[in-house]
């Protein structure tokens with residue numbers, strides 16, 4: 179891992195860097211269906227929700243990545259489930275930043291009362307799938323032709339990770355935790 183890297187909760191002063199890193203990932207066309215670039219004001223609403231942790235990787239003084247939980251569904255029965263996104267600046271990828279972010283994020287989600295985090299990942303996104311596998315996510319299955327990006331159909335792999343109480347009683351092998 180990058181020496182001196184700190185993982186900490188995001189603050190308003192990080193919003194510009196968060197948006198810039200997101201936009202870089204979006205332009206790469208390997209991470210998301212989104213094509214509209216974001217400004218700091220667009221991501222400001224991500225902060226301040228105690229159920230949805232947002233962490234940044236501070237290198238130090240330079241934000242090189244972030245990970246954020248967001249609403250899965252608004253129905254109360256799903257209140258303990260969050261989706262997440264993780265983005266690392268291209269110059270900092272492959273050095274363990276995503277790993278460090280995820281290692282801090284999962285306990286933060288558990289402490290926030292979540293029982294599951296999940297994501298939809300393009301099956302071609304080997305780095306993202308490897309990161310999730312390392313942290314005990316289960317590959318649930320592939321949504322076929324889940325949307326179009328630049329006019330081309332793309333599939334999505336769903337990954338899920340149980341947290342806290344939800345891990346109790348899950349048969350060995352069904353949850354790769356630990």
Ligand SMILES: CC(C)(COP(=O)(O)OP(=O)(O)OC[C@H]1O[C@@H](n2cnc3c(N)ncnc32)[C@H](O)[C@@H]1OP(=O)(O)O)[C@@H](O)C(=O)NCCC(=O)NCCS
Pocket residue numbers: 203206208209210263264265266267270271272273274275276277278297298299300303304305306308309312
């Ligand atoms: C996905 C992403 C967050 C991973 O962060 P990172 O800091 O580059 O990853 P790390 O260095 O912590 O490595 C995590 C794992 O991914 C693997 N990995 C990293 N880059 C890889 C690549 N280009 N191809 C395949 N595997 C890769 C590492 O080997 C490691 O796996 P291991 O634990 O089995 O050794 C980062 O590459 C990124 O921001 N990509 C663009 C945005 C994106 O796709 N976000 C995810 C949207 S779902």
